[in-house]
Amino acid sequence: MATLAVAVDDVAKRFRLVHERNSTLKATIFNGFRRTVHEDFWALSGVSFEVEEGTTFGLIGHNGSGKSTLLKCMARIYRPDRGRITTRGRMSALLELGAGFHPELSGRENVYLNGSILGMSRREIDRRFDDIVSFAGLEQFIDTPVKNYSSGMFVRLGFSVAITVEPDLLLIDEILAVGDESFQQRCLEKFADLRRSGRTIVLVSHGLDAVRNICDRAAWLDHGSLVKEGEAHDVVTAYLESVRDDRRAHEHASGDLVTDEEAEGGWHIEAVHLVDEVGRDVDVIESGSQLTVRVEVSAARDDDVALAIGLYRTDGVHVAGPVHHFRTGGPGRRVVDYRIPSLPLTAGTYDVSTRLLDEHLARTHAVRRRAARLDVNSDRETDVGGLVALRGTWSVDAG
Amino acid sequence: MAARLLPDTSGLPTELLWNLTLRELRSKFKRSTLGWLWSVINPLASIAIYTLVFGVFFKVTPPEGDPSGLEVYGFWLVCGLLPWTFLSNGLNGAAASIVGNEGLVKKVYFPRWVLPAASTASWLANFGVELVVLGVVLLVVGNFVLPWVPVVLVLMALQTGFVLGVGLVLAGANAYFRDVQHFLAIALNIWFYATPVLYPPEQVPEDFEFLGMTIPIRDLLQLNPMATFVDAYRDALYNLRWPTFSQWLTMALISGGSLAVGALVFRRLEPRLAEEM
Numbered sequence: 001m002a003t004l005a006v007a008v009d010d011v012a013k014r015f016r017l018v019h020e021r022n023s024t025l026k027a028t029i030f031n032g033f034r035r036t037v038h039e040d041f042w043a044l045s046g047v048s049f050e051v052e053e054g055t056t057f058g059l060i061g062h063n064g065s066g067k068s069t070l071l072k073c074m075a076r077i078y079r080p081d082r083g084r085i086t087t088r089g090r091m092s093a094l095l096e097l098g099a100g101f102h103p104e105l106s107g108r109e110n111v112y113l114n115g116s117i118l119g120m121s122r123r124e125i126d127r128r129f130d131d132i133v134s135f136a137g138l139e140q141f142i143d144t145p146v147k148n149y150s151s152g153m154f155v156r157l158g159f160s161v162a163i164t165v166e167p168d169l170l171l172i173d174e175i176l177a178v179g180d181e182s183f184q185q186r187c188l189e190k191f192a193d194l195r196r197s198g199r200t201i202v203l204v205s206h207g208l209d210a211v212r213n214i215c216d217r218a219a220w221l222d223h224g225s226l227v228k229e230g231e232a233h234d235v236v237t238a239y240l241e242s243v244r245d246d247r248r249a250h251e252h253a254s255g256d257l258v259t260d261e262e263a264e265g266g267w268h269i270e271a272v273h274l275v276d277e278v279g280r281d282v283d284v285i286e287s288g289s290q291l292t293v294r295v296e297v298s299a300a301r302d303d304d305v306a307l308a309i310g311l312y313r314t315d316g317v318h319v320a321g322p323v324h325h326f327r328t329g330g331p332g333r334r335v336v337d338y339r340i341p342s343l344p345l346t347a348g349t350y351d352v353s354t355r356l357l358d359e360h361l362a363r364t365h366a367v368r369r370r371a372a373r374l375d376v377n378s379d380r381e382t383d384v385g386g387l388v389a390l391r392g393t394w395s396v397d398a399g
Numbered sequence: 400m401a402a403r404l405l406p407d408t409s410g411l412p413t414e415l416l417w418n419l420t421l422r423e424l425r426s427k428f429k430r431s432t433l434g435w436l437w438s439v440i441n442p443l444a445s446i447a448i449y450t451l452v453f454g455v456f457f458k459v460t461p462p463e464g465d466p467s468g469l470e471v472y473g474f475w476l477v478c479g480l481l482p483w484t485f486l487s488n489g490l491n492g493a494a495a496s497i498v499g500n501e502g503l504v505k506k507v508y509f510p511r512w513v514l515p516a517a518s519t520a521s522w523l524a525n526f527g528v529e530l531v532v533l534g535v536v537l538l539v540v541g542n543f544v545l546p547w548v549p550v551v552l553v554l555m556a557l558q559t560g561f562v563l564g565v566g567l568v569l570a571g572a573n574a575y576f577r578d579v580q581h582f583l584a585i586a587l588n589i590w591f592y593a594t595p596v597l598y599p600p601e602q603v604p605e606d607f608e609f610l611g612m613t614i615p616i617r618d619l620l621q622l623n624p625m626a627t628f629v630d631a632y633r634d635a636l637y638n639l640r641w642p643t644f645s646q647w648l649t650m651a652l653i654s655g656g657s658l659a660v661g662a663l664v665f666r667r668l669e670p671r672l673a674e675e676m
Binding site: 015072075076077078079093095096099100102104105109112113116117118119121122 | 412414415417418419421422425426429500502503504505506507508509670671673674
């Protein structure tokens with residue numbers, strides 16, 4: 001049995017939804033000393049799970065599902081109304097970077113102040129001071145008051161101090177996107193270092209790809225209750241399916257909200273299907289399997305045209321843009337298949353857009369944006385992160 | 400139930416207290432050219448102004464120091480005014496300490512009592528500097544206060560306990576009701592005049608007739624804890640004599656009692672501080 005880093009046992013947290021907040025004595029007196037007129041709202045109700053030492057654990061769920069509240073309970077900022085959270089070892093919570101920085105004080109003074117707030121002794125900070133400053137890249141400005149820092153410099157220093165605590169347990173709330181590209185890269189490397197050195201990380205994220213790629217296990221919360229806890233990959237997939245079901249239900253109720261289309265007289269893209277190797281319509285597929293994008297168009301006349309398919313990751317990254325020139329051969333419906341023998345994508349969610357143009361790619365006849373959505377699952381044994389599954393071959397020889 | 404205390408933070412967070420106190424002190428004087436000198440200038444200015452107004456213009460005769468023989472109203476007043484200012488600054492600072500660090504309280508865990516404690520400590524440091532200045536001036540005018548330094552140090556310790564105890568209650572309560580801060584301003588004003596800082600306690604009439612009732616106000620004023628402290632500081636600095644045993648006893652009880660009550664109340668209020676703001 002592995003050692004536990006965090007044990008969450010039947011935790012419930014109640015907030016008072018205040019309709020009339022009596023934060024003044026007057027209001028309290030007029031309301032007959034009832035402090036507030038309120039309604040109880042259970043942000044968490046009976047959540048239990050365990051996080052093993054040395055693993056990375058993700059908390060997912062839509063806004064208001066209670067995941068941040070749970071993280072704050074772990075960080076001991078909130079006290080649960082019921083149940084118990086036990087943590088082991090030194091804990092550091094990255095909920096807000098540079099919390100407690102004093103604007104009038106210099107970077108140096110703030111490092112010592114913030115470090116001691118996070119539980120480091122003066123000697124520990126002395127020892128790591130140069131690392132903290134160089135990691136933040138602020139050697140030149142360390143004796144400048146932080147009020148003169150840019151917001152990027154501010155959070156970099158905050159992150160740098162927080163990560164240097166070398167916690168046994170690190171709690172992170174949606175802050176992976178800090179600073180510029182190169183700093184983000186260093187942050188990710190730092191997280192990887194921490195994971196390698198056997199530290200436990202619990203993170204709250206909306207970036208499902210990140211959770212799928214970084215986390216070992218995950219918990220999915222909905223309205224304060226635990227829906228599923230298990231292998232990160234499975235939990236994210238289950239969560240995505242439920243989101244998709246919600247979306248479908250929503251689309252059925254209120255028409256096609258996601259897709260948007262335009263067309264000129266007589267031209268039309270009727271439908272886009274994603275078809276697997278046995279001919280079924282799919283919206284989830286394993287990386288490396290065969291996928292056919294089937295586009296049903298209707299042509300206005302006999303003409304040379306081009307059909308372009310745009311594959312985008314949901315964050316807007318343009319992944320691929322294959323285009324095919326053909327002659328319609330008269331007005332009417334055509335089915336165009338684009339067959340990908342082995343889908344070279346890593347795990348993630350991708351949108352498919354299609355556009356029908358004239359032969360010079362100058363004029364658009366019809367366009368259907370976000371016509372289909374595809375979730376790609378991949379085996380973490382072969383690819384961890386990135387966009388493209390290269391499918392290269394490895395070899396290890398004796399030197 | 401709360402999460403189990405972590406071994407690293409379960410000890411007294413002395414370094415955190417120290418750093419937060421330094422932060423208070425540094426930020427207090429950060430943008431001023433004279434900086435620390437203000438702690439020196441303030442008591443000197445008080446002595447000069449009060450001596451001029453009450454001693455020269457109003458010709459108020461101060462009580463003669465017994466056995467010191469010192470007879471300067473400015474000194475007599477400042478010996479009581481400095482402890483009062485420490486109380487007033489300390490309580491105001493503590494009341495604002497949790498609310499003023501909202502960002503910190505909502506985002507990081509650490510023992511919350513450190514905030515009012517650091518604020519109190521910073522005003523204690525300020526008070527210390529002021530007392531040193533007063534002591535030096537007293538030495539210059541011939542009041543040999545040096546042997547009384549240990550007595551003053553003990554008085555400071557006892558008063559700090561009192562200020563921190565009340566401050567803890569105010570700090571916690573202010574997070575729940577912001578009125579506490581405003582109410583405190585009025586309360587301190589009344590308290591100031593109910594404390595023999597400007598006037599000698601002997602000048603207060605024995606009884607006061609009000610709506611046909613006789614109110615023994617001089618005895619009532621003795622219930623004011625600050626009256627005892629102010630008297631004791633004056634004994635040590637102005638009169639150069641020991642405070643009486645009953646004064647010591649009173650101060651020790653007030654100090655210990657208010658610390659105990661403060662700690663208890665704060666512990667009750669602490670868990671919900673982050674969500675009450």
